[in-house]
Amino acid sequence: MQTFKTLIIIGSSTGGPQILRTIFHSMPKLRASIIIVQHIPASFTHSLCTHLQACTDMTVSVAKAGDTPQDSQILVAPTGAQCMINENKIIDLSVTTRVHAVCPAVDCTMLSIRENMYQQIVGIILTGMGHDGTKGIQHIHALKGITIAQDPQTAPIATMPQSAIDTGAVHNILKPEKIREKLLLFR
Amino acid sequence: MEDTIPAGYQVMIVDDDAHIRIAVMETLKDEHIPVIAAESGYECIHHLKAGFRGVILLDLMMPKLDGWDTITEIIKNDLFHDIIILMLTARLVPDQKMISVQEYVFDYLVKPFEQEHLAEKVRFALDFLEP
Structure with missing residues (x-):
């Protein structure tokens, strides 16, 4: 597998698994590595991977410490650790403190990205309660990445995408089907 | 349709409003989804201690x-x-x-709900439980 050049980070919470299924429905292999940070009990992380794997040709697995994300790969952040990427593009799960009362929090993943690590960075905030992803999306925007929020009207809980939108740092506010179309541009 | 539900799993509607409990039970029974009811959080806990496994529809x-x-x-x-x-x-x-329990909330349904929408959400959740 080729080392990836595009990184897509998706933050999702309550109602997220069904939205993710819509986004990844029949998703072909993309020239990108995707990290999904879903707030979910630990016992369902593998179930989420199984469901996503049934949707897409990309390889789906739970992120492990020391993994180097690859093209056409989806890594799901495990519950109980903050999923960060160090400067060697290696997954770091050493921090286990809660942020926004959750672990993993997508803010931690997004804020761990440093400038010039990738050709393209995409940050996406889906349904959920609270403000996880708000600082992260501003950071991705500052790094000249692409920022997307789920249209709050299509979110079971709108506050997470709305909070990201309210920063003024979101380029695209899209329904899940349109987020899928946006990701297909990385084929 | 019942055979698509993982063995041993069912649905519990927890609501102090009897009308909602009855409406949900009828909706799910029409969909051949096994369902029980609890009229309080305490009764829900009681069912869990007795071994309930499955999807809990919990009133806020x-x-x-x-x-x-x-x-x-x-x-x-x-x-x-x-x-x-x-x-x-x-x-x-x-x-x-x-905020403090959000990772334990799989999805959030706003009343009044459409029968089809409720059944779809419940089936999707049941599908997440290991057989």
């Missing part, structure tokens, strides 16, 4: 023990095993109490 606003407090009790009593919680509520925007 209930007297004494509300939906969020019920989730806290489930976690405190180490009963969060083989269950998925869907909140069933009249509130479009949940209150701040959700």
